[in-house]
Each structure stands twice: as structure tokens, then as C-alpha cells.
Amino acid sequence: MKVYHQTGFRDKWNIESFRNGVGNGLIFSPINIDADKLFAMDVKLKQSGFLDPQLYLLNEAKGTIDTYPYFPGNLKPDFTTPDLDNSHIQLAQLCVDYQMKNDFHYLIIPSRYYADNPTTYFAQSTDYFVIPFCDYVKENKIQKKVLLSVIVKTIMLSDEVKRNEVLNWITGHQNIDGVYLIFENNFASKQIKDFDYLLNTLKFIKVLKDNQMEVHLGYTNTEALLYSIAMPDSVTVGSYENLRSFGIKRFQDLEKSQMRPPNARLYSAQLLQWIDYEYIQAMKSLMPDYANYFDESEFRPLMFTPEFKWHFAKPEPYKHYFYVFDKQIKKLSPTQEGRIDELKGSIKNALSLFKKIENNILLDDDSDGSHLPTWFNVINAFQKELTK
Amino acid sequence: MHLAEHPKVGTVVIKKGAIKSFTSLERIKREVELLSELESDFYPKQHHFNIDVKTKEFEIVEDYIEGKVLREVMGQFKTPKEIFTLFNFLVKGLSVIWDKNIVHRDLKPENIIIRPNGMPCIIDLGIARFLDLESLTKTISPMGPCTPIYAAPEQLANNKNLIDPRTDFFDLGIIALELYLGVHPYDPAYVGNNFSIVENIMQNKYIVESGTVKRDNTIVEFANKTLQIQPYDRYRNYQMLTAFIAKQI
Numbered sequence: 001m002k003v004y005h006q007t008g009f010r011d012k013w014n015i016e017s018f019r020n021g022v023g024n025g026l027i028f029s030p031i032n033i034d035a036d037k038l039f040a041m042d043v044k045l046k047q048s049g050f051l052d053p054q055l056y057l058l059n060e061a062k063g064t065i066d067t068y069p070y071f072p073g074n075l076k077p078d079f080t081t082p083d084l085d086n087s088h089i090q091l092a093q094l095c096v097d098y099q100m101k102n103d104f105h106y107l108i109i110p111s112r113y114y115a116d117n118p119t120t121y122f123a124q125s126t127d128y129f130v131i132p133f134c135d136y137v138k139e140n141k142i143q144k145k146v147l148l149s150v151i152v153k154t155i156m157l158s159d160e161v162k163r164n165e166v167l168n169w170i171t172g173h174q175n176i177d178g179v180y181l182i183f184e185n186n187f188a189s190k191q192i193k194d195f196d197y198l199l200n201t202l203k204f205i206k207v208l209k210d211n212q213m214e215v216h217l218g219y220t221n222t223e224a225l226l227y228s229i230a231m232p233d234s235v236t237v238g239s240y241e242n243l244r245s246f247g248i249k250r251f252q253d254l255e256k257s258q259m260r261p262p263n264a265r266l267y268s269a270q271l272l273q274w275i276d277y278e279y280i281q282a283m284k285s286l287m288p289d290y291a292n293y294f295d296e297s298e299f300r301p302l303m304f305t306p307e308f309k310w311h312f313a314k315p316e317p318y319k320h321y322f323y324v325f326d327k328q329i330k331k332l333s334p335t336q337e338g339r340i341d342e343l344k345g346s347i348k349n350a351l352s353l354f355k356k357i358e359n360n361i362l363l364d365d366d367s368d369g370s371h372l373p374t375w376f377n378v379i380n381a382f383q384k385e386l387t388k
Numbered sequence: 389m390h391l392a393e394h395p396k397v398g399t400v401v402i403k404k405g406a407i408k409s410f411t412s413l414e415r416i417k418r419e420v421e422l423l424s425e426l427e428s429d430f431y432p433k434q435h436h437f438n439i440d441v442k443t444k445e446f447e448i449v450e451d452y453i454e455g456k457v458l459r460e461v462m463g464q465f466k467t468p469k470e471i472f473t474l475f476n477f478l479v480k481g482l483s484v485i486w487d488k489n490i491v492h493r494d495l496k497p498e499n500i501i502i503r504p505n506g507m508p509c510i511i512d513l514g515i516a517r518f519l520d521l522e523s524l525t526k527t528i529s530p531m532g533p534c535t536p537i538y539a540a541p542e543q544l545a546n547n548k549n550l551i552d553p554r555t556d557f558f559d560l561g562i563i564a565l566e567l568y569l570g571v572h573p574y575d576p577a578y579v580g581n582n583f584s585i586v587e588n589i590m591q592n593k594y595i596v597e598s599g600t601v602k603r604d605n606t607i608v609e610f611a612n613k614t615l616q617i618q619p620y621d622r623y624r625n626y627q628m629l630t631a632f633i634a635k636q637i
Binding site: 122123164167168169170171172174207210211212213 | 486549550552553554618619620621624625628
């Protein structure tokens with residue numbers, strides 16, 4: 001299973017980590033990098049990754065997305081859905097051409113975002129994106145693999161009719177090799193603790209794998225470990241939370257809105273959780289062996305020095321996460337059965353470590369292990385599904 | 389429909405019929421256009437097509453295919469190996485239209501002619517859904533065009549958005565089981581209920597063994613994969629279908 005860097009703001013941290021051998025490639029983000037700058041980038045960085053075209057909102061010129069030739073506003077000012085009737089072929093050609101010029105590993109078919117998908121969503125997506133893309137790829141005898149990007153809304157997991165609709169739609173495209181799946185995350189907690197959601201996600205991935213499709217999961221957080229038991233082809237690591245949890249706000253120009261800076265956190269592969277630095281400070285003073293709860297990396301010594309100022313703008317906690325999580329994923333068993341056993345063992349181990357910590361320090365539910373019993377139960381339920 | 393001697397191509401079939409509506413005319417025209425484009429021994433060659441606007445009748449002249457319809461020679465395809473060998477050719481033939489984004493939508497033993505050399509020829513593309521063209525089936529129709537007892541659930545529910553090659557895979561699943569068992573697998577007399585065949589199709593109730601015919605694992609595996617209610621639970625494409633069939637022969 002591969003690990004891609006979901007890049008965004010401060011993508012240089014991802015690029016530096018990738019250059020140091022962390023992860024298998026980069027997913028590039030048009031709202032964060034100018035099209036010409038990306039074009040000029042070392043092709044080796046691009047050949048192992050892909051571009052997320054980010055055509056989620058047709059008319060939103062967030063960041064640098066309007067520097068991309070396929071940005072609809074460059075075809076026509078105030079581009080709206082009806083304009084797709086006349087422009088979808090041109091848009092597809094420009095989007096494929098740009099991706100080909102950059103020599104990315106995969107070609108990505110974009111998808112649109114709606115707060116509530118219209119009833120014609122899938123038919124429209126087929127007509128406006130899938131068919132013109134696949135036709136252009138075929139006409140030009142392009143050999144690269146094609147992935148369809150799909151935003152999976154919570155209702156598509158919880159509602160059987162919607163789930164069947166999206167799965168039949170995805171698997172009905174004969175000319176694609178796989179999917180770049182993005183699960184929309186509307187949860188208030190930092191970890192997903194919803195049993196049904198997680199189990200349905202695993203089942204969703206499994207259906208696509210049973211259809212022999214490549215499944216690449218975007219915007220994943222630590223639950224990527226859980227998703228690994230459905231045997232996807234890749235998961236992602238991202239620095240800030242908006243790169244580990246998909247929300248459309250990231251693509252909207254919300255200049256006037258107040259952004260709250262995140263608290264610095266450190267990921268622990270043993271605890272299967274991100275721990276707020278304030279708790280790390282508490283652990284430091286109350287638990288002599290506190291450092292053992294965190295994994296070794298070239299960044300750890302610096303972070304645990306008294307002079308280190310924890311701040312979300314510091315690269316070390318994020319680079320540490322990229323390194324540790326990539327290693328954790330790479331260590332997973334190649335077999336489904338092996339992964340299930342390993343993960344169950346890791347969860348039990350993490351829960352016992354949390355018990356030790358909470359003998360000294362009380363953690364809030366965004367830093368504790370309260371997601372882990374759900375994970376464990378989800379794994380058991382999924383295991384039962386596999387034997388059906 | 390009757391046979392005639394064509395001065396250049398020999399025996400031909402002349403199909404005549406009434407044009408009931410614009411929809412049926414369009415459908416017939418599509419069949420003819422497709423068949424005239426196909427250069428494949430798996431389909432009859434089309435020679436002539438005419439519409440008489442005054443009498444509202446159409447006339448098609450196509451090659452006569454020597455042989456017997458599969459319904460008449462089902463006994464020749466009883467063992468799993470015989471069935472999968474036939475299906476290997478059938479899928480090869482069908483892949484010609486699937487590659488053109490066309491779904492047959494009416495596969496049944498009556499629409500497959502077995503030539504004297506054992507090769508199948510697929511006929512009656514009249515209700516094929518041409519996915520690239522505007523759908524001809526009225527959305528309000530309770531059921532899409534099909535032969536109901538050989539139709540996939542999405543056809544019976546007239547769920548047009550779901551019609552794709554996987555719909556034909558379902559039909560092939562029924563034919564495979566029928567060849568193996570000698571009876572229709574959804575027939576309530578064998579399923580043991582009081583529903584109709586169509587109701588059993590919609591409820592996914594079918595048999596895999598009957599009387600002296602015991603279950604065969606490869607046939608069961610094929611049936612269980614092709615006869616799923618949801619298309620996403622079937623083979624995704626004909627390459628996957630072909631790969632399975634090739635392993636059995």
C-alpha cells in the first residue's frame with residue numbers, strides 16, 4: 001500500500017520529506033501552487049504522483065487555481081453549470097493536456113462538489129467529465145492509467161439506495177482504472193468515532209477492490225490504518241487538519257472568515273493518536289518515561305528539548321508524522337488477515353498505554369484513545385463481513 | 389419473417405413488420421445501422437433496409453444463418469466445459485458490441501443460433517440500448533424493453549441509468565444455469581414458491597441444482613457472480629468475465 005502526500009499550504013514540508021524518502025509520491029493542489037511553478041518543478045517529483053484538478057466548485061477562484069488552463073473561469077467569465085454544455089469537451093482536453101504535459105503518474109478525472117447532490121449528479125458527471133475525458137484519452141492513445149475522483153458524502157455510506165447508486169455509477173465506467181476517493185468528513189471530533197460510518201467505508205472500499213479497481217484514498221488521517229484492512233492501493237498523509245479531513249471550505253474564498261490557528265499536536269504510532277502539545281508538556285513533568293510513548297525520528301530530539309516552541313507553523317511535528325506514519329503503513333502485513341490481526345494488537349496495546357498515561361494525566365477526547373474501541377469493533381464487524 | 393433467395397448473396401431472411409411508433413422505428417433503424425457496420429461472424433450481415441411510410445411498414449433483408457437456435461440444441465451444452473466453451477465464443481462476439489458501448493439487452497436461447505460448425509451467431513439486436521445515443525425507452529414505462537424471464541433486475545425496473553454490459557452478463561448467467569440444469573433457474577416450480585419467474589428474479593431466488601443435476605462449483609460461482617441484483621456485485625467488465633470463463637475450459 002502506497003502513501004501519498006496530500007499537499008496544500010506549506011507543501012515544501014511534504015516535498016522535503018518526499019525527497020528524503022518519505023512516502024511514495026505527491027498529490028498536487030492547484031489552489032496552493034501556481035500552474036507554471038508546478039510545470040517547472042522537477043519532473044521526478046511529478047512522475048510518482050498526480051494532480052487533484054480541484055474542479056469542485058466551478059466558479060471559485062481560490063488561491064492559484066485560476067492559473068490552470070482548465071479553470072472554467074478562463075474559458076468564460078462567470079462560468080456556470082449550463083456553460084458546461086458547450087465547454088465540457090474543451091475543458092476535458094485542457095485538463096488532460098495539462099496533466100500530460102506534467103507527466104504525472106495518473107490522469108485524474110475531476111468531480112464537482114454540491115452541498116446536496118442534484119438528482120442528475122451522476123448523469124451530469126458522466127456527460128461533462130467522464131465521457132469527454134475518456135474519449136480524449138482514447139483518441140490520443142494515452143497510455144496512462146485513469147482515476148476518477150469521487151467525493152463520497154456521508155449519506156452515500158449510510159443510505160443503501162444512495163450507496164448502490166454511487167457504486168453502480170463508479171463501477172459502470174469501463175475505461176477507468178480506478179478511483180481517487182475522498183470521503184467528506186463532517187465530524188466535529190478530530191478522530192472519527194462513528195461505528196456505522198467506519199464500517200460502511202470499509203465495505204465501500206471492498207466493493208471497489210472486488211471490482212478490481214485501484215482505490216486511492218485522499219484526505220486520510222489516522223483512520224487510514226483502519227481503512228488499510230479493506231486493502232486500498234494508497235492512503236495519504238497531510239500536514240494540517242484540512243489536508244487530513246475533506247471539507248469544501250478549503251476551496252472556498254472565505255477571506256472575511258476568522259481562521260482559528262490549530263494547537264500543535266504530535267502523532268504517536270503507538271497510541272494511534274495525535275496528542276496536544278500541552279498534554280506532552282504535562283507528561284514531561286509527570287512521567288519520566290514520557291518520550292517512550294512517541295516514536296523515534298530525526299525530529300524527535302529537537303521537539304523534546306526545553307527550548308522547543310510548539311507552534312503549528314513549525315515543520316518538525318508534521319515531518320515527524322509523515323515519517324512515522326509512512327513507516328507504520330509500510331510495516332503493515334501484505335495480507336488482509338495479517339493486517340487485521342496486527343491492527344487489533346496495536347489497538348489493544350494503545351489502549352493499555354492510554355491507561356498508563358491516564359493514571360497521571362487526564363486527556364480530552366481529542367487526544368485520548370476514545371476512538372479505539374470503535375475501531376476495534378469495526379474491525380470485528382468487517383471481519384465478519386468477510387466470512388459471509 | 390420469411391426466407392428468400394437473393395441473386396447475389398444467396399438465402400436471406402426478410403423481416404417485415406409494422407412501425408408502431410417513432411420509438412420502434414428508431415430502434416429498428418439503429419439495429420440495422422449497427423448490423424451493417426459490424427463485420428463479424430457472430431452477427432448476421434445486413435443487406436437492405438426499407439421503410440414504407442404509406443403502409444407504415446419496415447423491411448429488413450439480412451443473411452440467413454444456417455443452424456439451430458440454442459433453445460433447440462440445449463442438450464449439446466450440458467457439462468460445465470461445454471457451456472463455458474460456448475460462452476467463451478459468445479462473450480467474444482458480444483465484446484464486439486460492448487466495445488461500441490452497446491448492450492444487447494435481449495440475450496436468450498432464442499436469440500443465439502448455433503451454426504453447424506458449433507459457432508454461435510447472435511441475432512435480434514432490435515432492443516439494444518445504444519448508450520451513446522439518447523435513450524429510447526420511455527422513463528414512465530414500468531419495464532424496459534426485454535424478454536422479462538431473461539431480463540436483469542434493472543431492466544425489469546426500467547432503471548435506464550443502470551443498463552450497461554453488466555445487464556447482458558446477468559442474462560448470460562440465466563442462460564448458463566438453464567443449460568446446466570435443463571430448466572429455468574428462476575422457475576417457481578423448481579425454486580419451490582408461488583412467485584412468478586420475474587418476481588423471483590427481482591428477489592434473487594434461483595436454484596443451482598435440480599433433480600439429478602447436482603451443483604457444480606464453477607457453474608455456481610459463475611451464476612452467483614453474474615446473477616447479482618446490484619450490477620456492482622457482478623463482473624465489472626467483459627475482461628473479468630472472459631478471464632473466469634477461460635479458466636474453466
